[in-house]
Amino acid sequence: MTVYDENIPGFREYFESLPIQVKNKILESGVEISTLGELMQIAEHFKAEL
Template sequence: MSREDYMYNNDVREYFLKLPAPVQNAVIDTGMEISTLGELQMWAEHYMKSHPNSRG
């Protein structure tokens, strides 16, 4: 998915834009289809725990 794909759902967009840039980039680079706020939150939280330096 591209950055623009995360801009269509208001809740997803708001959360995505609050994520640190390295996490936003990682979400996009995976190419995963994340379609709900819950999916994005779970993925981002797991990623940040696994990559502590990604918090900005």
């Protein structure tokens, strides 16, 4: 499953740079992310839970 849009600059690079636990939580959540800013906010939320 892909949560990111390949057309958003920096999106894939940021997602791939996240710790595996954070990436897994994002993927498992099923959330749809449409901007890099949304991805960053969600990633920070999940990082805080670790």
